[in-house]
Amino acid sequence: MTKVFTTSHLFFVIFSTSYVFTEDLFCPPAWPTTKVQPSDTDIPALEFLGYDSESECVCRKIPKKWTVCYGSDSCYRFPRSFKIDTTLLRVKTTRISEILAGDLQSVTHLESLEIEGNFHLWRIQPGTFFNMTKLIKMSISYNTNLKVLEKETFKGLINLKELYLMKNGFTNVVDITQSLQVQFVPNLIKVSLSENEFVNIDEHAFSSMASSVIEELNLVLCQIENISSKALLPLRKLQVLRLGENNFEASTVTNLLETSIDNNVPLKMLNLYGNGFRKSPPKAMLKVLAKSNITHLCMSKNQFEIISDTTFPSNDKLEYLDLREDVILNITADGFAGMSNLKTLLLSGNKLSCIPDGVLLESLTYLDLSTNSGDSYFPSYFSLGRRRFSKMKALKLLNLSYNRINSILNESFVGLDNLEIMGLKNATVFHIQPYSFQPLRKLKILNLENNPFPTNTPLTADLFYGLDSLEVLLLGGCMISDLSDKIPIFSHLKHLHHLGLERNHLTTLSSDVFFPLSKLKSIDLTDNFLVSWEQRLFENSSSLQVVHAGHNRMSYMTEAMLNDLSNLTQIDLKGNPFNCDCYSLQPLIKWMEFHINLSVLNNTELYPNCVFSSGNTTSINVDYLKVIRNKMAKCDQLIQNFSFIPLIVIAIIITVITCITYLYRWQIKYFLFVISLRLAKRKRLLPKQKCDEQQSFHYDAFVSYSNEDREFVVKLVTMLENHEPYYKLCVYERDFQVGAIITSEVLENVAKSRKTLLIISDSYVRSHWCRWEVQIAEHYKLLEKESYDVCTDDSIILVKLGEITSSKLSSTLKYLMKTRIYLQWDSDLRKQDIFWEKLRQILAPPK
Incomplete structure (x- = not known):
């Protein structure tokens, strides 16, 4: 199953805390497609496999996904009696102290294995992974008593590519690397040793890994105080090195890099976030970097305050620079002047109050300036200015989300001729001038979520004028209550594929609003106040496949709604107060006669519920509707019987009124008398x-x-x-x-x-x-x-x-x-x- 790409995924790349290096890196990084695979929280509940009497473990699984075995009060050995048919196995929070050779002989088909949180585990016997030739990814992490791996521990893992050994009890790198010789794991390209307490790493730490093909090494938060300048020399193909959150001096890193570069270690990415650098990055280290082939540098979570022309030396090889959360107050005009090939610049989470001159680089394709307005306790304001981007013709992604921008002017984005993605989520935008987005002719994704501008700016077609190439427009949480206008608001968005209108105040919709959106594929109307519509809304949107309209106020299905939903592949109507009576469901039942397969309702997660007069609820799924259809004649008769109900109700009301009138006839007479008395006085029927x-x-x-x-x-x-x-x-x-x-x-x-x-x-x-x-x-x-x-x-x-x-x-x-x-x-x-x-x-x- 797939689902429509939602706003939580939109800036996944921008807000990710780590950066995965690839050979064919695209700057800006490749954007997620409009549909993503669901996370584990989207899939059904775990299926109970049983209790293993021999190991005392409990195992559950999600079919075709993964299996998990656990037992914090039991589970003393690796479970063997279960037939595990998934490709991912998780063994967590058990009391296993030792994994023996042969324990995994029944799961040699595994592609991924996670052995995590087993606090009693102290040994993995050599030969344990024998014949596990299909295993590609493995994590042995958070096992605090595991302090050493024997030499032949990983023998047999000839296709293993990623190995995570995080937060175990290791204190010496050699106690790990002796098991990572190329003869045991010949295809291993990524190793993470983060959150172990190494303190000192000598020059022989990785000697046993000589001739390995490892390309990425993570040593984050390892409390490293000293690392030998020759430590990385055996890793002849190392490209990515992460050393964040450690305690070493800048000179230590400088010497390590200089020796590695001089000996042709092909480093391309270096991550030094949170290493306590103050005032400015170490100049000696930056000079060494300038001589290297490193193209990606992360120095976030340090403290630099001012970036001036003397901060960074010239470096024509650097393409990616991450300076997030560095408390930067200003960047002077020549702050990055020597970086002629810089494509990606991340500056979110700093203290900038405007777009500084130093970031207006003609080479940039990706600029992140989000979250520069402080926090809720100490907010500040962020000014876009006019024509600030006039020379940034190459920029493709601009993120200005989570700033206090207030107003967008019609000259704010002049110059961004090739921009494809813009983020303005939670930017406190109260006013947008008409034609503000006119320069953005190539924009494909625009995120305006959670901005109150519709309460101050009329939603007109001129607001989106110029967005001829826009494919995704996100307007969720903008307090929109009305989309009607003489000229349809979205009339200029001829190529729009996805429209997000969730979490607004919409009560009704008009077909005129969506008529220009002939290429619309998905729409999100969740969490509004929409009622059932009587006229077709999406008649001109022949490409529409997905509609999310859950948690509104629809109580019945109309013929117009059913015609709009006929060609969908997915629909979400959860949380609407549908009635279960024949009158409400009859249009849906008749519609079924022409749509027998009902593929649109085959997603069991999206069934709406309906309510009977008794208060009981049921799911409007395919089986229920087929039962109702088989009783169509009875339903028709019931509807005919319903036509007599108003007459019966009127008769009852007349009877009740007659009885009440008789019981209180004297009070009524007195009331009429008082009225007549007052009228007599007003008409002066009684003389004074x-x-x-x-x-x-x-x-x-x-x-x-x-x-x-x-x-x-x-x-x-x-x-x-x-x-x-x-x-x-x-x-x-x-x-x-x-x-x-x-x-x-x-x-x-x-x-x-x-x-x-x-x-x-x-x-x-x-x-x-x-x-x-x-x-x-x-x-x-x-x-x-x-x-x-x-x-x-x-x-x-x-x-x-x-x-x-x-x-x-x-x-x-x-x-x-x-x-x-x-x-x-x-x-x-x-x-x-x-x-x-x-x-x-x-x-x-x-x-």
Whole structure:
């Protein structure tokens, strides 16, 4: 399986900490293709092979990849009982103390072997690797008790090319090199002895390797304090030497190089990173280098601060110079003037605030100025200036990532006529002028990831004008929310192969955006807010093969989506909230009838999940879709049944509303009454009265009572209307108009009455109608006066008849009976006289 080349791989070469020398080195180094093989983390889980009872080891494997055997609490000898069919075997973290001849007789087919982290291992018996003629690469590292290798340890490894013996217990180089004689490993070209404690290396250290074909030797972090100037003379074909992170003086390296060069050791690459050089590189050493054939020099992680015209002598053979993380503050105009053939210059991780004059070399093809703006605690700014690159016609790769550039002007890149790759990732670019990339006619890869410029610069076609040859455009994490414009944004990118739009804020896309991209092969839309699209997006992109659209908000597949995805070889829709119902999956099922092979969905790692109404999930893989297709008729019937669901829902809603209306009918009536009351006031249906006019009211009191108390009300009317002082009462049985609307009559007569008289009895509190009249009286008498300036005397009179069930009292009646003094009717005749007298006093109009 392959996957689309992502941004993490884009500047792999630039950010790598080591440099692999090859004969046909291309400066800049060869760029990764747009597809890379997956790492070990991309492949399935380990397959359990079993437990070896003899060795007590546990082994697992990834088929056709590698096998690993381990056992930190067991595994006392090399496992033999397993049939290992992979070409790579890893034996790690075991308790093996000795590897014996014959232990590897069942794995002679191996091409790679790693014996690492076995802290009890102290010996590898000669003859162990007999007949392992296919082994090409081997690592015996991090075995801290392994202190010596016997002379014939590696006998039989006639095709071994790379050997790693890192961080073991070796203290003397001879204890290793005696086993590396050319008769045992005739094709060995690379040896790494890094992270062993050698301290001193004498002139005989590599004598036993005379006539070997070794081309690369690594002695990094070996605590070397002294190394004989003649130590490398037996290595007659040595081309690459790495001596980084050691403790020797500069003169030691100078003498070693001078003697080796004088004796025709063909060194081409020298790595001296992190050796504590201060202020400037050792001048004597650089003079020796200038006389040699060394073309590649690494002096990173030292401290040089200022590179001036006296720092480096003239050297017309040097092609590659690595000065990363050297705390360089400035490079003067003649800093590299004597390096007429310098092609690759790495200056990332320094303290430059602009593009110094000294780096503007016409011979350069690769320039790395990334990460020159400090860190998050001490940030600085980086200026591109105008026309700074005007003479750099040969430059092919320029990396300006991780700087605080802020703005890119339309003259920033003038002169870069042959540039093919540009890195501006995390460059804090807030503004890009239109036509800024116009000079870059040959640019193939442009990385603008994680820059917020779309929030300040309109995304228009003019922004990418001139990028006629661009093949890869990376815009991930740029906070892009909209790609629409009158002229398609990507209209000038006719040759674009890959477009990265992941980690943005896109919600919808238009087919106009992608219409100019007829040669597009892959697109990354991961981690946006995209929903299912109804119109085709990639109809004009006939070469499209790979789409990554995981972790968006798509809930169903549309016909347009399926047509867009028909010819793909790979699609990633993981993390989208698809529904598992028939309605959502039916377009996909029907589409299957014309795409039976479904090769686009055959990648088990990229299956999206869908969610059932129950909350369970399943993977939308080929098998699941075939099951659904076989039940197509049932699915169609289910969809037809779904059409009745809205009618059923409406019927249920109407039923619920009817029940609620009946249960709360009195509350609703009261609410409608209040509304009508307010409307009446606004329309002035009820005339305003003056409070000082005695004739303002038609009635002295409105009587609210229950029909069960009619006998008392008749007596009440007789006593108050037929005896002095004479009062006129409003009683609905006598005074309401026949045929009129009750609510309107109640409203009108309450308004015509000076007071409201409530005859409260047990039957009264059980009556919904009486409760409603109480609410009307309270609302009108107590609230409407304040809201509309209606003339009332703010009086409600309560008359209590007999005992009342308190649980039946409404909240309004409870409030009135707690806050107002009420009259109690008594059957005692003497008390009745007092009752009538008090009632007349209360009903008397104000003086």
